[in-house]
Amino acid sequence: MKILITSGGTSEAIDQVRSITNHASGHLGKIIAEACLAKGYEVTLVTTKNAVKPASHARLNLVEISNVASLQASLEPLVKNHQVLIHSMAVSDYTPVYMTGLEEVKQAEAIEDLLQKTNSENKISSKDDFQVLFLKKTPKVISQVKEWNPNIQLIGFKLLVGVPKEELFAVARDSIRRNQADYILANDLTEITADQHKAYLLDLKEEYPASTKQEIAQLILEKIAEKGE
Amino acid sequence: MKILITSGGTSEAIDQVRSITNHASGHLGKIIAEACLAKGYEVTLVTTKNAVKPASHARLNLVEISNVASLQASLEPLVKNHQVLIHSMAVSDYTPVYMTGLEEVKQAEAIEDLLQKTNSENKISSKDDFQVLFLKKTPKVISQVKEWNPNIQLIGFKLLVGVPKEELFAVARDSIRRNQADYILANDLTEITADQHKAYLLDLKEEYPASTKQEIAQLILEKIAEKGE
Numbered sequence: 001m002k003i004l005i006t007s008g009g010t011s012e013a014i015d016q017v018r019s020i021t022n023h024a025s026g027h028l029g030k031i032i033a034e035a036c037l038a039k040g041y042e043v044t045l046v047t048t049k050n051a052v053k054p055a056s057h058a059r060l061n062l063v064e065i066s067n068v069a070s071l072q073a074s075l076e077p078l079v080k081n082h083q084v085l086i087h088s089m090a091v092s093d094y095t096p097v098y099m100t101g102l103e104e105v106k107q108a109e110a111i112e113d114l115l116q117k118t119n120s121e122n123k124i125s126s127k128d129d130f131q132v133l134f135l136k137k138t139p140k141v142i143s144q145v146k147e148w149n150p151n152i153q154l155i156g157f158k159l160l161v162g163v164p165k166e167e168l169f170a171v172a173r174d175s176i177r178r179n180q181a182d183y184i185l186a187n188d189l190t191e192i193t194a195d196q197h198k199a200y201l202l203d204l205k206e207e208y209p210a211s212t213k214q215e216i217a218q219l220i221l222e223k224i225a226e227k228g229e
Numbered sequence: 230m231k232i233l234i235t236s237g238g239t240s241e242a243i244d245q246v247r248s249i250t251n252h253a254s255g256h257l258g259k260i261i262a263e264a265c266l267a268k269g270y271e272v273t274l275v276t277t278k279n280a281v282k283p284a285s286h287a288r289l290n291l292v293e294i295s296n297v298a299s300l301q302a303s304l305e306p307l308v309k310n311h312q313v314l315i316h317s318m319a320v321s322d323y324t325p326v327y328m329t330g331l332e333e334v335k336q337a338e339a340i341e342d343l344l345q346k347t348n349s350e351n352k353i354s355s356k357d358d359f360q361v362l363f364l365k366k367t368p369k370v371i372s373q374v375k376e377w378n379p380n381i382q383l384i385g386f387k388l389l390v391g392v393p394k395e396e397l398f399a400v401a402r403d404s405i406r407r408n409q410a411d412y413i414l415a416n417d418l419t420e421i422t423a424d425q426h427k428a429y430l431l432d433l434k435e436e437y438p439a440s441t442k443q444e445i446a447q448l449i450l451e452k453i454a455e456k457g458e
Contacts (some may be wrong), residue, residue, distance in 0.1 A: 009248070010418075014249065015388050015390075016418055017251060017252055017319065017388065017390065017418065018249060018250065018251055018252070018321075019249070019250055020243065020247060020248070020249055020250075021240070021247065021248055021249075021250045022246060022247055023246055023248065024249070050279045071366075090246065093355035094355070094360050098254075102340065102344075102363075104340075105334075105340055106340050108340075111331065111334055112318075112334050112335075113332075115331075115359060121389075121390075122390035122391045122418070123389060123390040123418075126322035126323070127368070128366070129364075129365065129366050130326075130344060130363065130364065130366070131323050131365075132362070132363055132364070132365045133361070133362040133364065134331075134359060134360075134361055135359065135360045135361070135362065136358065136359050136360075137355070137357070137359070159243050159246065159352075160352060160403050161246065161352040162351045163349030184436050187332060189245055189246065189351070189352075190351075217290065
């Protein structure tokens with residue numbers, strides 16, 4: 001079986017020296033990749049520069065991407081020739097459009113006009129006391145996966161921060177429906193520490209709990225094996 | 230002699246999962262630190278998580294910081310007990326104040342009112358098609374160095390992107406005057422590649438050129454030795 005895994009976090013450039021980065025160490029993706037390799041699967045790991053990576057392995061193919069556009073371009077052909085996608089990467093929701101000083105925003109006749117502008121400078125000036133950065137939503141890569149390959153098993157991830165369990169589960173199940181995911185791994189940043197990673201693998205009916213990254217990897221592998229092969 | 234070096238790039242949090250990061254690999258700071266150790270100096274390297282670091286050494290003290298506030302807090306006592314500061318870190322010019330959907334900005338009676346707001350969510354919602362991030366200038370750490378220790382030798386860095394040499398030099402010399410720096414290392418991102426790093430060590434009168442990170446390190450060490458001890 002060929003398993004596609006994403007890990008790390010994307011970065012969206014503001015200019016040539018600054019970007020907005022989604023924090024993600026890559027540890028969970030690394031452990032899942034290692035567990036898949038131990039099972040004898042072929043693994044393609046799409047990851048980012050600063051993410052931790054597994055040691056090289058004959059059945060491991062590493063692909064490095066930076067932003068949402070490069071993720072999308074890399075993922076489309078890979079989704080078409082893999083049986084499973086475990087999408088643990090923290091993907092940027094927004095990408096910069098235009099950055100300017102507060103004065104230009106105050107002077108604008110209509111704020112929307114600024115969304116048509118782009119920065120021509122390579123490094124945006126830092127003279128103003130306040131700056132304003134306009135951002136637009138990135139394409140939702142996870143929502144395209146089943147269009148690219150209706151037969152792929154899709155395991156998505158949903159990370160929230162400090163919310164009630166009911167809310168976490170509701171948001172995760174909403175993602176299952178919208179993205180035709182087979183499972184969503186739902187977790188809360190406040191329940192992740194150096195030696196604990198509480199999470200729930202959800203389908204529309206059940207919740208399967210895990211307490212460590214190793215348990216998460218095993219749980220995902222069990223579900224893949226049940227459906228897959 | 231005790232040399233204080235900064236390297237890497239600071240990150241300013243937007244919320245608990247996103248931040249604005251200044252790109253800086255830390256390679257130049259690492260090479261300068263290694264050259265200082267080879268000369269027999271004691272080195273304190275203040276750096277960031279993803280920066281490359283020198284191998285451990287009996288005369289090397291590593292200090293890790295994340296954002297401008299932690300840089301400032303760490304640097305003040307260190308500046309007071311070192312003879313030289315080589316400040317190669319890429320420091321964030323702006324830090325997030327408030328992020329919201331475009332609608333709230335359009336509805337605001339006065340845009341400035343939004344600068345008084347803060348996000349209460351741990352992870353800012355991603356429902357809007359467009360978001361607006363308000364940022365404020367960070368304190369200029371380099372301008373405080375000579376207040377903390379008037380006797381420290383201060384070597385600052387100025388990185389611009391794709392500007393004429395005259396502009397680069399003018400901006401660098403303006404920094405010498407404003408920050409009472411002894412030298413500024415002026416460089417342009419378009420002249421930095423894997424095996425080349427063009428730069429000019431400037432005082433108010435002279436320009437000393439270098440073409441690689443090693444040459445930059447040697448040039449800085451010569452100037453330190455001339456003034457120092």
